[in-house]
Amino acid sequence: MHSILIIGCGSIGERHLRCFQRTGRCEVSACDANPGLLADVTARYSVPAHPGLREALAARKFDGIVICTPAHTHLAIAREGAAHGAALFIEKPLSVSLDGVEETRDAILRGGRFAAVAYVYHCMPWMAQAREFIRSGEIGLPLHASVVSGQHFPTFRPAYREIYYAKRETGGGAIQDALTHIVNATEWIIGPATRVFCDASHQMLEGVSVEDTVDVSARHGNVLASYAMNQFQAPNETVLLVHCQRGSVKVESHARRWGVLRHGESDWTWRQTPPLERDDLFITQANAFLDGMEGKATPLATYGEAVQTLKFNLAALRSSDTGMPITLS
């Protein structure tokens, strides 16, 4: 049995706690700076409670730490976890600036344990299958990609005004909170972005001033890509199209399906994943992290991939602030 510490037991932390428990492969402990929340969560899941990271790491040895606090705190916690000798699973986005990124990379290397970032699209079968198909080269090289994505965020996160989402410095806004998932998945499929030109604005969400609407025109090496997202629309939908030399792939993430249409064909051939419970992807993700801790291959986003997506987030914010395209280093 692996010993796993969940730090930050808010919305996603509680889900991770429950889903790591559901793997049956680990003993889970919980840490949160909010005493009332910690008492409630630990009572409901019958797990040990720790009010702070230092106290938790002094109390016992943990094999793995799942970092579910707001993004501006991720890297400092990761370094403490690495020094403790734990494997690290860090929620997205990796951080809100590049400060501490290299220091943390060094700490992970020194710790010598598995580390990954929780971009959950890597655990969606339809994403992984579409990626594998595109990367097989069967329909040639990708040349053009477009993503259209959105949802009514207040329906899914009624507390958005009171959490990290309300401020850019804590990881808020559409770019760092939502677009980052899609960008990371697209980079996973077609390769890292190399140039970003972004327009973003606060259009609708009440009680916040961060951007809730984003348009990006990007280059991923030789592939042109466009991203359109807002967080107020009625449909909860994400569609990704990748057009290759001899045909196109479409992923309809909300419908759990992907399809291919080759030149000369008149309709899509779809591959459908059966209905899932919302926790299922997170249980798959927890199992993948435990696999990684055991030295097995996993589809999870690597630390390096998450650094690349962090650079995209920062470039998109800067581009939107300045009106200029940004080349990624």
Ligand SMILES: NC(=O)c1ccc[n+]([C@@H]2O[C@H](COP(=O)([O-])OP(=O)(O)OC[C@H]3O[C@@H](n4cnc5c(N)ncnc54)[C@H](O)[C@@H]3O)[C@@H](O)[C@H]2O)c1
């Ligand atoms: N992968 C996903 O689908 C997904 C979904 C939601 C959130 N997230 C990410 O997860 C992170 C957390 O988001 P959330 O929605 O759960 O936020 P949240 O506000 O609901 O929970 C964060 C918790 O962290 C605790 N906390 C903050 N600093 C702490 C510290 N130093 N030590 C201990 N506890 C601390 C807070 O008390 C709070 O309970 C963010 O980075 C967010 O982007 C990912």
